[in-house]
Amino acid sequence: MTVPAHTALAPAPDLHSALAAVRARGLRLSGARRAVVAALYGAGRPLSADEVARAACCDPASAYRNLEALERVGLVRHMHVGHSAALYAPAGARTAIVACERCGARTILAPRAAAQVRAAVRLASGFIPHLDHFPLTGLCPGCANR
Amino acid sequence: MTVPAHTALAPAPDLHSALAAVRARGLRLSGARRAVVAALYGAGRPLSADEVARAACCDPASAYRNLEALERVGLVRHMHVGHSAALYAPAGARTAIVACERCGARTILAPRAAAQVRAAVRLASGFIPHLDHFPLTGLCPGCANR
DNA sequence: CTCTCTGCAAAGAATTTGCAAACAC
DNA sequence: GTGTTTGCAAATTCTTTGCAGAGAG
Numbered sequence: 510m511t512v513p514a515h516t517a518l519a520p521a522p523d524l525h526s527a528l529a530a531v532r533a534r535g536l537r538l539s540g541a542r543r544a545v546v547a548a549l550y551g552a553g554r555p556l557s558a559d560e561v562a563r564a565a566c567c568d569p570a571s572a573y574r575n576l577e578a579l580e581r582v583g584l585v586r587h588m589h590v591g592h593s594a595a596l597y598a599p600a601g602a603r604t605a606i607v608a609c610e611r612c613g614a615r616t617i618l619a620p621r622a623a624a625q626v627r628a629a630v631r632l633a634s635g636f637i638p639h640l641d642h643f644p645l646t647g648l649c650p651g652c653a654n655r
Numbered sequence: 656m657t658v659p660a661h662t663a664l665a666p667a668p669d670l671h672s673a674l675a676a677v678r679a680r681g682l683r684l685s686g687a688r689r690a691v692v693a694a695l696y697g698a699g700r701p702l703s704a705d706e707v708a709r710a711a712c713c714d715p716a717s718a719y720r721n722l723e724a725l726e727r728v729g730l731v732r733h734m735h736v737g738h739s740a741a742l743y744a745p746a747g748a749r750t751a752i753v754a755c756e757r758c759g760a761r762t763i764l765a766p767r768a769a770a771q772v773r774a775a776v777r778l779a780s781g782f783i784p785h786l787d788h789f790p791l792t793g794l795c796p797g798c799a800n801r
Numbered sequence: 802c803t804c805t806c807t808g809c810a811a812a813g814a815a816t817t818t819g820c821a822a823a824c825a826c
Numbered sequence: 827g828t829g830t831t832t833g834c835a836a837a838t839t840c841t842t843t844g845c846a847g848a849g850a851g
Contacts, residue, residue: 537825539831558816568833573816575831589735589789594815607782622779626772627793633768635796636753643735643789647773650781683850685806704841714808719841721806740840807848816838823832 520584520600524550527584527599534582541567545575546584555588555596588642590615605640609649618645666730666746670696673730673745680728687713691721692730701734701742734788736761751786755795764791 521527527546532538544565549556552564562572576597579585587595590606591613605618605626618626623640630638667673673692678684690711695702702710708718722743725731733741736752737759751764751772764772769786776784 537830539825541832569815570817570834571832578831607776607780607784609782610785610788616780616782618776619779622775625775629768629771629775630753630764630791630793633765634753634762636755636762636791636793637799638753638791638793639756640792642756642792645776645782645784645791646786646788647776647782647784653783683805685850687807715840716809716842717807723842724806803851805848805850808846810844812843813841815840818837819835821833823830825830826828 522601530584531579531582534584536578536582541565541571542575542578545572546579549585549597549599555590555598557594557596559594561597586641590644603639603641606644608644608646609652610646611648611652614649614651615644616649668747676730677725677728680730682724682728687711687717688721688724691718692725695731695743695745701736701744703740703742705740707743732787736790749785749787752790754790754792755798756792757794757798760795760797761790762795 521530524547527550528538528543531542531546536542544567545561548561548564552560556564558572558576559569561576562569565572567575576585576587580587580597580600584600585597586600587597588606589595590608605623606615607618608615618640626640626645627638630636667676670693673696674684674689677688677692682688690713691707694707694710698706698710704718704722705715707722708715711718713721722731722733726733726743726746730746731743732746733743734752735741736754751769752761753764754761764786772786772791773784776782
């Protein structure tokens with residue numbers, strides 16, 4: 510194996526190690542796969558499967574299949590930010606998003622607050638919350654004043 | 656108006672007042688509408704639009720249109736509990752669900768903990784969280800031990 | 802009588818699946 | 827070579843929309 514074992518479990522910090530990790534996890538490094546990974550790392554923001562397909566110049570079905578394979582081995586995660594298509598991003602720091610259920614405004618929850626939330630939920634339920642798959646829902650300051 | 660004004664703003668506690676509230680909010684009390692409301696109040700659990708249509712013996716399109724109309728006037732709310740169809744329930748107490756992202760196990764977050772979560776999020780973000788539209792995501796105790 | 806609401810049928814968006822050819826290793 | 831992966835096309839699932847007739851107030 511040309512890749513250190515620890516890359517088989519940790520998320521990849523950059524495109525180069527992500528491509529190595531793809532191989533290390535037993536997936537072939539095909540052209541479409543390489544392009545999908547590059548699209549995710551190049552975008553700097555979560556992308557829908559369709560955006561990935563366009564950026565990677567591959568079929569949407571291949572984008573979906575690759576995103577699913579990459580997610581299965583822990584290199585990619587997807588999230589839902591509203592009622593539209595899922596968004597995909599390289600696995601990494603887990604970010605808690607707060608979204609307004611009226612106007613759609615979104616913000617990122619400060620890490621300290623996210624930690625408080627996780628602690629409260631964990632204590633009460635036994636679950637270990639990640640808070641990164643669906644947003645926390647509520648009203649933004651503007652919409653709350655009405 | 657035969658219905659006290661306050662029913663025009665509060666969620667309805669039972670089927671009877673819900674039907675009155677439908678009228679009070681300017682919606683006609685058609686057969687399908689009545690049946691949709693009855694289905695939601697009779698089920699005792701959130702239902703998908705398809706389940707509502709079957710229970711109400713109406714077309715799915717009518718179920719969707721009625722659920723949307725009822726939601727618009729504040730009598731119904733819908734939530735997402737995973738990747739499947741949305742679930743609809745009478746508007747009422749807001750319940751925070753915690754869901755395991757691996758096995759799908761779900762539990763209801765204790766009100767005290769939910770209040771702590773809301774306070775932390777509100778303080779950090781200014782948003783007033785409801786936590787009742789999407790579940791809080793993470794790992795259940797069983798899946799966490801692996 | 803008027804305007805809302807209905808069922809049916811068709812359209813739409815997001816995602817999944819079947820299959821034969823192309824490709825990675 | 828062998829098993830994975832691809833593109834294309836079609837199927838699925840959930841939800842929305844158009845329309846002419848039925849029904850509520």
